[in-house]
Amino acid sequence: MLEIKNLVVQIEDKRILNGLNLTVNKGEVAAIMGPNGSGKSTLSYVIAGKEDYEVLDGEILLDGQNLLEMEPDQRAAAGVFLAFQYPLEIPGVASMTFLKATLNAQRKARGQEELTTPDFIKRVNAAATQLEIPKDMLKRALNVGFSGGEKKRMEILQMALLQPGFCILDETDSGLDIDALRIVSEGVNALRSPDRAFLVITHYQRLLNHIVPDTVHVMHAGRIVKTGGKELALELEANGYADYRESEAA
């Protein structure tokens, strides 16, 4: 589904990704773990299409389409969804207005009919109930005054509505208490399907107890340095990233 080959990326002359290779198959949940500054968030932004990054080499293919040639909105229409580490507050944009605009924009881009308002509201309510999002939260401006946990739930709500093919969760566990972590994880697990792949970026093994990955990749200095099954996450939790730092130094 997603294929990244020899990706080299820099920002303001600083090399962040150094020939990264990664494949995520349809239906797979892949976790990326790595120390601070290893390039995890950069990878997620580059897949989603943030402008600040300069791609020097390599390619990112989603179902064979070259994402690097597409604008962020086209990538979204192609199925990419990035759940932000820090979802942005947009004062003055009502959450419902935002949800409807994004949903219809993607439907339009895919040549589908726009949703009617009752149909739209039905879908939002169903997703909101599952994520334990109170209705009055949806009446407020997008993410404004939301707690950390509420913001993350709002991200998963968008994911549930947009039904993307390839979901990136960028440190979705940061800032979540135990209950919120459970709710968010359940929301993600409900979306797991043979047609959908996930890239779960995290520092900690904790999230992976809830969202159990098929594969775990260790990222260090802009590269995937080790790949294994879910037991690799436990190993990292026990030993830390020191081994990889040393191997880099050597």
Next chain:
Amino acid sequence: MADVTLMKTPAETALVQAFESARTTLPGNGESRAQAFEQFNSRGLPHRRVEEFKYTDLRALMREVAPFAGVPSFDEAKAALANAKALAGVEALQVPFVNGHFVRDAVDFHALPENIEIVPLAEALANGHEWLSRLSPVQWANDNPVYQLNTSFMADGVMIRVAGPVETPIHLRFVTAASSAVATATRVLVVVEAGASVTLLETHESTDGANHQPNDVVEMIAADRTNVQHVRVNAEGDKALALSTLVARIGGEAVFNSINVTAGSATSRHQVFALLDGENTNLRVNGATMLKGSQHGDSTLIVEHGAPHCESRELFKTVIDNEATGVFQGKIIVPHHAQKTDGRMMSAALLLEEGGSMNNKPELEIFADDVQCAHGATCGQLDEDLLFYLMARGLPKKEAESLLVQAFLGEALEFVENETVRESLVGTVEGWLKARS
């Protein structure tokens, strides 16, 4: 020092001539007109070395003076009003003015809503109506050359008395329909009696392609415990030089909200002179301005806290596209006796392209020692991170920009209580954005 002879510009000379010929035909005894014109004429059109007009140089902007418009026939007036669209969908008591003249045949004086009285101004001036003494309720306006010109030339308007709560909004519709450039000077006085409440809508529209010069004044005297919701829309034609003034004297324990939404005119200047004249009053003055091309839009206000324990909030949002120019000049005055004043003024501008410019001049003049006052001014671009967030959710760039501009202006609009009106204003913003993309 040698005597200095002031050189008059052609426009200033034309104004003198216009006043000389008009003073005998305009209604009323002419004393206050003559006085106002003399004050105006002693200084002439304000220019960039006059502090209050530094960013809106009327001497340079008003090269010619358009002839004052005559009274339209009722058929002409009806046709003009049929074409006027601003806030047209809002159910309201319509008080229309076409080419600066009150269309009295469009108002059924026998079926006015309860608590409303309307007196045509031309008639009132001609027969010396007792309410005339209540005109010009705030001194700051009298010293202002734009206001002085309106006083000099005011040909018509209305005086409205609101004696109690009024549910139906009053809609003042100013429409200029002439195909060639005309000038208008309309004056409206609204007296809101103690305990009364009213929503006052004001829309200004004119034909595109003509250098119209409207100079309209709406003044309000809101007594104690009143609630006034005022919404003004500038949808003037694309060549208009639109000058306007809101004058408000507000009593104690009152609530007064005013917003001006500007999308029209080649050049516009909206002035607000508000005096808080009683304790525990709450004032909000907002602005939402959308400028593109080479448009110039000026919002200037003076809020005087003339009594203690009042709160005022001013929020002005300006969106500037292309090479347009925005101006904000706001001053909060707190005299020594106005203790416990709480005033906050903010002007924020969003520049969508490189060529635009914004001039922000917030001022505080505080003589009391126990007050809370703050002001702020910002100029910036659309936030790249927010744009990326929206695009990453599938919105094309233009749509993402539009949503953010709407959100930016929306902050100034959200205080409009009447839902139909607020939605109509949002529609104005959407229309402006659509025309952009």
